Amino acid sequence: MPAIAPRKIIGAVEDEWPLYRREAITSDYEIGQPVGFGAAAVVHLAKFCPIDVTPRPAPLTCAVKIIDVDRMPTDADIRRLRMETQLMALSKHPNVLRVRGEWIDGSKLCIAVRYMSHGSLLDISRYAFPDGFPEDVIATALAQALHGLVYLHQNGWIHRDIKAANLLVDDDGTVLLADFGVSSSMYPDASVASKGETVKPASLAPRKSFVGTPCWMAPEVVERKAYDSKADIWSFGITALELASGRAPNSLFPPAKALSKTIMDDPPELDREGGKYKYSKAMKTMIDNCLQKDPAMRPTAQKLLEHPFFRTAKKKSFLVSALLADLPPLQDRQYRRELLSNPH
Known part of the structure; x- marks a missing residue:
């Protein structure tokens, strides 16, 4: 899918976080444990470390949202979602979580963003x-x-x-x-x-x-x-x-x-x-x-x-x-919820 050409963005600010590759690939990421769940998606803790960069940088903690595109009604919906995801990669505002990478892996659409350890x-x-x-x-x-x-x-x-x-x-x-x-x-x-x-x-x-x-x-x-x-x-x-x-x-x-x-x-x-x-x-x-x-x-x-x-x-x-203050990391809270829901 061709990348969307930049246009003038109103109110944009400089982004201090590294920009991941827009057309990312699965091998750039190490997918870890799930930390969030939605109707058709799961958010995983992940590490970003591109394989074709020399010297290879230290892994960067991030989150990857994995969407099951088989659950989307039409191919047009999938194309629309990918287009909107690429558009959101252009956003630069301190109160908007920027999309850092996006790719298709089989029937899954993967979207990489910064990992927010405190959650929502x-x-x-x-x-x-x-x-x-x-x-x-x-x-x-x-x-x-x-x-x-x-x-x-x-x-x-x-x-x-x-x-x-x-x-x-x-x-x-x-x-x-x-x-x-x-x-x-x-x-x-x-x-x-x-x-x-x-x-x-x-x-x-x-x-x-x-x-x-x-x-x-x-x-x-x-x-x-x-x-x-x-x-x-x-x-x-x-x-x-x-x-x-x-x-x-x-x-x-x-x-x-x-x-x-x-x-x-x-x-x-x-x-x-x-x-x-x-x-x-x-x-x-x-x-x-x-x-x-x-x-x-x-x-x-x-x-x-x-x-x-x-x-x-x-x-x-x-x-x-x-x-x-005193709030455990999100993954620890998710683990606590799992223990409470499955005590045995």
Whole structure:
């Protein structure tokens, strides 16, 4: 598959991490134990060490997401996923996890990224905050995620799967948007994405694909209507509720029922007083703004950053003490969960 030519990326920053080869090969990687699981993918701890470089460098720890392409409906879906993965390799933003390598191995699509040893906000919640996070943690984490979302939307991308499981935390408290397995460019075709031009709203096209995770999907996505970046704003609001209570609204229902409730019910609201922590009126209004059933009524990511709720966000270093202190590495937490689920 030909590489996608670079185009001007708005808001890009210098990347301090080594750039892996875009057209990587399996022999460049030593695949280790699994550290994360999805519906059609497994994330493995891995080592990157290219075999044809002399002198051979020291192995670099990374993560490799392995997707079973046999479970994707059509070859066109596979090509789309590979194209979007290559596009995400062009991203350079401190709050977006960059794709470092991508290759096909038999029926598996492999995507290499940096290894984030603390895991996602969902991983941390399950281990240390099962009933939700305090408001200052939520504000600090979501403000960073929102900066990443602004960057994606400015450059014509929709994430399409915003949720706590896809918000990773780095050693210094940086929160990064991850898992672009269902991300999409709003360019009408790949040729527009490769002309070296800055994104213009008129060049963007709404999507109609039915993708995402049921409890976080916007009503227009569920109804298979045309949608744009405002679908991410709905998912962002659901994620805020997830971080406040430890689970997404309707997550106890089967997927089909959850989707039906998204369409039929009023939008979910923040319970400010009934959980482990108390939450402000500003947090509730921020979430209410995101969870408007009419996409036109939702703010853009840029506008949402101006909401008073995010004025309470602290420096990213706050998350180091609030979340990461005494937190075991992700692989140790996964092993603990396996022992608890299989005591014998």
